[in-house]
Structure formats: C-alpha cells, structure tokens
Amino acid sequence: MNIDAKIYDDPNILIGGIQFCKNQKYINAKSNMISFFDLMPSFCGNNHSEALKILKQWVKTGDFERWHDCFQFFNKLRIKDFLWLISKFPEIFLESVPVLSDGSRYQLFRNLKELYTAKSQWLSFNHDPSLGDIYQRLEHPRYQLYLPYADKSEARQILCRKIMLHPLGDIYKKTFTNAYALWFMCEVAECREIINSHGLSTPIPSAEIVGKRQIEKESQEWMRYLSDSATQEITLKISYGIRNFIENLHKTIELDAREIGNQDTDFQDGVLEPYISICRTADRKISRSKEYQSQFLCSSEQGTYLVTTSKNKKLKRIL
Numbered sequence: 001m002n003i004d005a006k007i008y009d010d011p012n013i014l015i016g017g018i019q020f021c022k023n024q025k026y027i028n029a030k031s032n033m034i035s036f037f038d039l040m041p042s043f044c045g046n047n048h049s050e051a052l053k054i055l056k057q058w059v060k061t062g063d064f065e066r067w068h069d070c071f072q073f074f075n076k077l078r079i080k081d082f083l084w085l086i087s088k089f090p091e092i093f094l095e096s097v098p099v100l101s102d103g104s105r106y107q108l109f110r111n112l113k114e115l116y117t118a119k120s121q122w123l124s125f126n127h128d129p130s131l132g133d134i135y136q137r138l139e140h141p142r143y144q145l146y147l148p149y150a151d152k153s154e155a156r157q158i159l160c161r162k163i164m165l166h167p168l169g170d171i172y173k174k175t176f177t178n179a180y181a182l183w184f185m186c187e188v189a190e191c192r193e194i195i196n197s198h199g200l201s202t203p204i205p206s207a208e209i210v211g212k213r214q215i216e217k218e219s220q221e222w223m224r225y226l227s228d229s230a231t232q233e234i235t236l237k238i239s240y241g242i243r244n245f246i247e248n249l250h251k252t253i254e255l256d257a258r259e260i261g262n263q264d265t266d267f268q269d270g271v272l273e274p275y276i277s278i279c280r281t282a283d284r285k286i287s288r289s290k291e292y293q294s295q296f297l298c299s300s301e302q303g304t305y306l307v308t309t310s311k312n313k314k315l316k317r318i319l
C-alpha cells in the first residue's frame with residue numbers, strides 16, 4: 001500500500017486537521033542532498049529583512065536550487081528569528097497578498113494569517129514565558145483556540161532535535177547545523193502545502209474537498225501507520241530531487257522517525273510515541289470543536305467561491 005498525506009492544518013474560521021490520502025506515493029530524496037550541497041555556493045546574511053528577502057525571492061523565481069542559499073542562511077539564525085518569520089506566514093509564499101476586494105480569497109488568507117500569527121505567539125511564549133505582553137494576548141479566548149496547532153508544532157520541533165541526535169539521522173546533520181533550522185523548513189513545507197491544497201494559490205475543484213469527519217479519520221489512520229511497524233510498508237528513499245525533498249520535508253521527517261523507531265525501541269517509546277500522542281490529542285481538539293472548520297477556495301464558471309466544511313458534511317457557501 002502506498003500512503004500519501006496532505007496536511008490540512010489550517011485555519012479559517014479556524015481550520016484544522018490532517019488530510020490523509022492513498023493515491024500518491026511519498027518520496028524521500030535524501031540521497032540527492034550531499035552532492036547538491038557540495039556544488040552550490042554559500043550565502044551570508046544575519047537579519048530578519050534578509051531572511052524575508054531570500055524567501056520572497058525564491059517564491060518569485062521558483063528556483064528550488066536557491067534553497068541551498070536558504071539552508072546556509074537559516075543555519076545561522078536563532079530560534080527567535082524563526083518564530084518571527086513564522087508570524088510572516090503565509091504572505092511570504094504568495095505571489096500577491098490578497099486585499100479586501102478579493103472577497104473569498106481574502107477571507108481564506110485572513111484566517112490562515114490569523115493561525116500563523118497566533119501560533120507564532122504561542123511558540124514564542126513557550127520558548128520564553130517571561131514575555132508578559134504576549135501572554136496577555138494569549139489569554140484571549142480566540143488565541144486559546146489556536147493552542148493545539150502550537151502544540152503540534154512544538155512536538156515537531158522536539159522530534160527534529162531527537163532525530164538529529166540519533167546516529168540514523170546523519171543525513172539531516174549534513175544538511176542542517178541545528179534542529180531549529182530543520183524544524184523551520186518543515187514549517188515552510190507545511191505552510192506551502194496548506195496554501196496549495198486549500199486553493200489560496202490557485203482555486204481547486206470542489207471534488208477535492210472532504211468533510212471534517214473524514215479529515216479526522218484519515219489523520220488518525222496516518223498516526224496509526226507511524227506508530228505500528230507491523231503495518232504494510234510504503235516506498236522510501238526514492239530520489240526525485242531537491243524539489244520533492246523540500247516540498248515534503250514535514251512528512252518525510254515523520255517517515256524517517258518511523259524508520260528509526262522500527263530499528264530502535266528506545267526511540268520508538270521515548271520519542272516517536274510521545275510525538276504521536278501529542279498530535280492525536282491536538283487533532284481531536286481541532287476536529288471535535290465547532291470552532292474549527294476547513295475552508296477551500298474553489299472556482300467554477302460562475303466564479304470563485306469559498307467552501308466551508310462542517311463536522312459531519314460538506315457545506316458549500318458562495319460568498
């Protein structure tokens with residue numbers, strides 16, 4: 001069985017969940033990384049504006065080979081820099097930022113922007129609880145709703161650190177000098193997938209939309225797969241180049257964690273299972289709360305419209 005997973009970890013009215021699919025292979029292009037990085041020049045930079053410039057330039061050119069510059073630059077940043085950059089998602093990865101007159105596209109962008117702003121605030125506070133001004137904002141009920149997203153992101157950060165400390169994580173250590181840089185690139189990959197899969201970049205066919213209950217079911221199925229080494233294997237370590245490595249990094253890291261866990265029971269019990277437990281708990285909170293819905297920007301002959309899924313069914317609403 002080939003398993004593919006698309007992450008629908010977005011907001012809207014608050015969107016959430018992981019979309020689990022079975023019609024597409026997951027790939028791992030790690031074997032290409034060493035020779036690629038040996039050939040590319042390094043990049044020097046040391047501030048927020050330079051980081052934004054690099055990311056936006058990549059979006060503008062679509063040149064995946066320029067990601068070597070990003071890796072070299074991000075390896076030098078601090079965790080506070082990464083948290084600040086996350087607050088600038090998703091506009092960094094959009095060719096044009098929607099304005100109010102864009103209607104449905106603006107609404108989807110606004111909700112996704114709110115998610116990343118809140119997640120950045122939660123992660124910043126968790127990193128440094130002395131930030132009292134941030135905590136005052138987080139006390140607002142709206143911000144409380146985004147806490148499960150921050151919990152999953154923080155769990156991924158720990159997973160990245162543990163993988164880089166493990167002997168079987170050598171390929172990541174050859175690419176990233178610290179776990180924060182690896183984690184941030186996972187966040188980049190996830191955000192870009194959310195943008196594409198929800199139609200914020202290009203409106204999608206309504207046939208690709210699934211209900212909220214199905215999203216939860218497939219999310220839990222994916223977590224069971226990561227947890228159970230006895231389940232049927234999927235294809236790993238098929239090299240399709242740097243583009244696929246970057247685009248799928250947030251899921252590749254989970255598949256590699258599963259592979260390590262299959263060979264190391266201490267890693268399975270002490271690292272992977274706690275990660276899966278946190279993700280499962282967060283997904284349940286997201287899926288079973290009425291405040292969380294999934295939104296998709298779709299197009300038809302009549303124009304562009306926003307589809308909002310409820311917990312039990314699809315709900316089409318033209319705005």
